[in-house]
Amino acid sequence: MASLFTPNSQTYDLPDPLPLDGGQSLEGVRIAFETYGALNDARDNAILICHATTGDQYVASPHPITGKPGWWSKMVGPGKPIDTDRFYVICPNVLGSCMGTTGPGSLAPDGQPYGLRFPVITIRDMVRAHMALLDHLGVERLYAVVGGSMGGMQALSLSIHWPERVARVLLLATTAVMPVQNIAFQEVGRQAIMADPDWQGGAYYGSGRAPDAGLAVARMAAHITYLSEETLSEKFGRRLQDRDAKSFGFGADFQVESYLRYQGSSFTGRFDANSYLYITRAMSYFDVVDERFGPGHNARLSEAFAGVTARFCVVSFDTDWLYPTAESRKIAHAVNAAGAPVSFMELAAPFGHDSFLLDVPALDRVITGFLSR
């Protein structure tokens, strides 16, 4: 299986087709992943880290395209809150993505890239691939599963559908059900991509053209939702970019405009537009109660946690308006109602949704504490 990018990660080729929630099954799935630390003899020190929408397996290794440090290198490493001297850390690239794991840019069995022939997947499908990887790595029961944002959705899904395989669940800035406002923002992003003529119905691989303009717009719109008004005001305010006065034109007069353009254009160098479609579609579909009881059910969130035995830690951030504290509180209440141990806290941090990725010392303490016993 090819991928848009050739990772320098380890890979694992699933021997069997992967069954999917959509009813199909996917042959020849490859999973690209990074590991840190070593699995102990008892095989009980493994932590699975699930990445967010446009994240990847390079949680604590330099990114092979951008050269930047891993996206959570402040959190994962020797002596860090997720201590690789103690834990065996596994971070797979999710199904549908583009950093080595099979996705729409991979070759289908007919030797041509899938494009839109790739099946629409769900968060649970991503977790199915993770579980196959854990089987391969000899990890029967995780010490913990950890995830922020879409990573938290995977962690939730794992805890509910494979309850015997995890002892601790750490959820950051996430939700049990995708809120409608986020469905709306992600639809805008997908429409921006699909409106780009270079998208070519998704069959752009090898054409020399890709929907970079549309993908950049999608990224810009999403990026605003990751930040707080507070961050935007402090970081940029209404300051002008490299000029003393307004240009009376359509260039990037304001620093925030220049910043967004950069975020948009640099993103297209490391991410595949079709992967963006599939992954945001999976998120819009995410409803963990639905996943457990099927569509048309009448169940409550707490019922979805029936039989779950892991300990939970749920963390939200006060400036996160994408997955606000209310969503985390619902999870905590439901876990509690289902009789599983849960601690819940809202942390103060100025960075909006992105707080879980940034420098929030209180988060380091929470994670260290939760994983310590």
Added chain:
Amino acid sequence: MASLFTPNSQTYDLPDPLPLDGGQSLEGVRIAFETYGALNDARDNAILICHATTGDQYVASPHPITGKPGWWSKMVGPGKPIDTDRFYVICPNVLGSCMGTTGPGSLAPDGQPYGLRFPVITIRDMVRAHMALLDHLGVERLYAVVGGSMGGMQALSLSIHWPERVARVLLLATTAVMPVQNIAFQEVGRQAIMADPDWQGGAYYGSGRAPDAGLAVARMAAHITYLSEETLSEKFGRRLQDRDAKSFGFGADFQVESYLRYQGSSFTGRFDANSYLYITRAMSYFDVVDERFGPGHNARLSEAFAGVTARFCVVSFDTDWLYPTAESRKIAHAVNAAGAPVSFMELAAPFGHDSFLLDVPALDRVITGFLSR
């Protein structure tokens, strides 16, 4: 001067070039406008209504393209809060727009459409055109100027730069300085338009192609910011559109997706993409203190109101996250500090920023009361 649309409104052709904040002046400006009621003999019963970003002069008349009732027909008419039996109501299409007033789709003196040759304008430039119209109509001093959102920016600008010409200023869901988050959202919209190959550098008039896809994406992104999470949840939730189960495809599975696509595509039938660029650019530039003291000033908002004698009424809505109450409060405090009379209230309404356009009985009472004496 031609315009993208031929309005059935009254028009006024400015005899003199209109000076602009950007330093240029614009020849042959036409203003399309609607009036309701009659100017009394004392000429002291005129109310100027300033429309919002994508609004128009059809405040209480059917829209000539969509056939829908005027955008504020619940508020303006005989016996309504803005009572046309008593008041002479004037609503001009703003400079830069596309419903008959000169904008980028109009013909330049060389007989070709302006396109991007149209000068970048400001909110104060829009108000300059309004003042020329008032001169023409024989209105020396307005009974009131009224505006919501970008209309409120115009009303503020008028009250500060032409203080002798208005007795009452009614500001709804607006701001004295464009917040950075909104600059960011509007930049995304402009990038979506400019990324559309059919935009053709703005010279698409007469080409048979227009950047409808980009404009639709811009509208979709903006539309989300006009609504509250509460409205989205109540109106759509995660309900599916005309289907019992998820399609596992990229169609509009969710009602909110279908609604947004409709909002985007229907918008392109009544609005010009270049006008969208120019009007949002004017908004991003808006800072009423800047307007008064020029760039690089060190003045406070209250200083901008020095010499202003009108009575102010400032209204915000509790679910408006685009121009939140804090922005209105700043205006009210500054007016008060400058010694002008001001009343300020935050109204409870579930509809987000759009509340000023929708059915909020408390708003009717506030407006009736404020205009009564």
